[in-house]
Amino acid sequence: MDTDFRRHRSILPVIIVVLSLSWSQVNGHWWSVATDPNIDKLEQGITSICEHFKGLSRNQEALCKRYHNHMSFVSEGAESGIQECQHQFSGHRWNCSTVEDSTVFGKVLNIGSKEIAFTYAIASAGVVHSIAKGCKSAELKSCGCSKKPRPTGLHNDWRWGGCGDDTDYAYGFAREFIDARERDNVSPRGQKAKARKAMNLHNNEAGRMAVVRGTRPACRCHGVSGSCSLKTCWFQVPDFRVIGDKLRQAHVNAIEMRMSKRGQIRPRKSGRGKPVLTDLIFIESSPDYCKRNSKTGVPGTRGRECNKNSSGDDGCGLLCCGRGFRRQDVTVVERCNCKFQWCCTVRCEKCRKTVVKHFCR
Structure with missing residues (x-):
């Protein structure tokens, strides 16, 4: 590799293509590489496949071709971001639901x-996290x-x-690839598009910095019987759940x-300090996630499973938005009657049972 991402500089002065597009004119999103099976072809050196990733912008296509061996880690990072989003918002009115197209999250x-x-932040963090570990494992030869x-x-x-996780390189690559879409x-x-x-x-950037600033020393004990009289330490990214x-x-x-x-963005509330790098910012109020709206892409909460006994976001009261809920008997299959078999296996039967679940009206 002829470029050092650790310097955090622009890496493609030769192949940058200047476009004048509104945000909405770029179809899809780079997150869609998380589920695109063509990622495997890049490992075989078939770089022309980059042109068929619907979610990539022009400069992201160029980066894909130049650093095709990085794209499996980009895909892994995007997938981690999507899964973590769904975990964090599980049981909420908006649960990070996805759609089957290259936008991943739809019109919302x-x-x-x-x-x-x-x-945006969690997907960006996912790429830094994935690339940093790829560097450490020697799966990426350029770091x-x-x-x-x-x-x-x-x-x-x-x-x-x-051997520590290389967050410097990971940050630099993620910054060039992810921000290329905005550049x-x-x-x-219009003001809204600029904002x-x-x-x-x-x-x-907030997502990337969450990983970089969350990196801490990790150590392994040495010594007689693991007495930890000596330790070897390195930098390690935190678990992605953190x-x-x-x-x-x-x-x-x-x-x-x-x-x-x-043409600058400022806090709407007067007296509010300027956001720091790790803050998240937004420019529009959240839509009504209760009712399905085809115009905004909100799926609504009708039919969602809720917890009758919870007073939190996953409770039938909040999640169903006051519409009430219905009770339904559901048959589930579980492992049961498990027995230990010599030497090292556990054998279980499959049992069916009926459980009561509740769903929003």
Whole structure:
């Protein structure tokens, strides 16, 4: 590789193609690579497949061809982001539901809400997380173990030198690839389009920084009988659930922004401080997630399973939006009568039983 992503600079001055597109004119989203089976062809060096990924912008296609061996990690990161989004919002009126097209989340993406801010951040974080681990595992030949210096405060007797997750390289690549979609939109038309571009770029960065700033030293014990008289330490990215929890809290505290006459976004509430890198920002109020709306792409909560005994977001009271719920007997198949078999197996039967579930009207 002839470029060092650790410098956090623009890496494609030669092949950048200047386009003037509105955000809505770019069909699909790069997240769709998470479910595209053609990703496997890139590992065989068939770079022309990049042109058929409907969710990629022009510059992302160029990056895909140039760094085709990175795309399986981009796909893995996007999938991790989508799954984490669905975990964090499970049981809520908006549950990060997906659609079967290259937009992944459907028309709801067109609304600059705090929920969409989360999707941008968590997907961006997923790519950094995946690439950093790919570097450490030597699956990506253009990077390797982290080269970060020994952190202050580490015990003097502990050795610094284990193979750490390379978040510097991962951050640099993720920034170039993910933000390329917004950079393609050189001249957004109208204040809303300009504000949306700024919103997307900020939330992309918030996701990346959640991983970078969450990285901590990890150590392995050495010594007689694991006495930990000596340790070898390195930098390690946190479990992705930790990242998801952090960004979910940022969603709760997300800052509403507006576009000023000078073309800059500022907090809508006067006196609110400028957002920091790890804040999530949004420019539009969340839609009514209770009722199905084909125009906004909101699926509504009708037919969703709810918890009759919960007073939280997953409870039938909140989730069903006051419409009530219905009771239904459902037959489920479970493992039962499990027995240990010598030497090392457990054999179970399959049992059917009827359980009571509740669904929103």
